[in-house]
């Protein structure tokens with residue numbers, strides 16, 4: 001070794017030690033603030049920010065204000081961006097929840113990351129079969145139950161706790177951190193694509209990388225996510241008589257809208273998936289070589305291929321149909337079937353819309369029914385796929401190694417983050433999905449939860465990741 005080389009080595013070692021020391025300090029801080037983090041999550045869960053229910057819009061707006069307030073306390077430069085109006089099916093409009101943007105740190109010598117998340121939730125009622133009140137965070141054996149706990153309130157909070165931990169310990173944030181937090185993700189991120197386009201030259205101009213933590217692990221092992229499916233969501237409305245009818249008086253004399261609707265929806269599994277397969281050009285059916293590599297190999301290859309690489313259709317519900325307990329002998333006059341198609345790369349929502357509408361109109365016409373059919377696509381979110389060779393994924397692996405001492409699963413997600421593809425196409429920035437949710441969190445289902453372990457260790461993961469990202473050489 002020359003003397004200079006020796007000096008470089010000594011400097012490098014002492015720098016690593018400083019970093020290691022700081023990580024331990026951050027990890028201890030996070031551990032010791034666990035109860036406070038759970039309390040803040042409790043306050044957030046108590047806000048019923050269901051974006052699909054227009055009656056709850058004030059709650060979603062309140063959730064956005066609470067998020068903004070928390071960011072302001074972190075000396076963030078916060079804005080609540082007005083993204084306009086939402087048009088409802090009856091033609092009326094209501095304000096969309098404001099999008100919260102924030103910036104913590106603006107040092108031009110540092111990289112800038114932008115964390116995306118959402119604080120709206122799917123609907124939930126105790127009577128849907130929840131064991132606990134969905135809006136009262138309940139800790140049972142280390143699992144924190146509540147609607148939105150995993151999707152996506154705890155992960156958003158974990159990011160805020162991370163930045164706050166650095167600040168409280170006076171440890172220099174290794175990167176500048178921007179936030180973009182929305183309140184309409186669960187209904188397709190209405191208004192967000194336009195907002196991203198409008199702010200591309202301003203808010204996004206100095207962003208280097210975008211981080212999304214709105215998904216879950218595949219197993220007990222931490223994961224990095226590099227793909228999501230898209231979602232095209234449809235309403236198929238069948239209208240018959242001008243009001244509901246007594247089935248004893250009218251049964252047998254009218255063609256019932258519900259019979260038409262079930263008839264046309266019943267053609268899906270026999271026809272539509274095949275139809276989509278042939279007219280789009282989705283990816284090959286089998287998982288790729290790297291997806292076959294351990295540790296993913298422990299999962300059934302066919303199941304993963306179906307979840308990640310194939311399109312699928314699901315029927316979600318029928319509005320207007322009798323669904324209460326008891327027996328009502330009614331013929332509903334108007335019913336609306338709700339279904340969605342998860343798409344994979346190489347499928348385009350516009351093409352899917354054309355194919356689905358023309359398929360349903362064809363099969364409806366063949367029935368010769370006097371009723372009226374109207375099909376509309378209400379969400380058209382594209383799939384997203386990342387380059388796993390990008391240094392962001394190396395940074396993710398290093399952070400997982402630091403906190404969990406294992407290699408992460410490299411996975412895709414069967415669900416959709418509507419804005420992911422927009423971020424990629426509009427801003428051109430590289431994206432990483434860094435999940436902290438558990439594989440069994442029950443997203444969108446009864447008894448959604450996040451474990452304390454995932455919430456707290458996930459916060460440490462984010463703290464470690466910020467350091468690892470700061471080591472990436474600028475593109």
Ligand SMILES: CC(C)C[C@H](NC(=O)CN)C(=O)O
Pocket residue numbers: 151152185186187188214215231379381414415416417418443
């Ligand atoms: C377009 C859907 C409503 C988006 C939704 N996203 C998530 O659940 C991720 N938090 C989905 O159903 O995939």
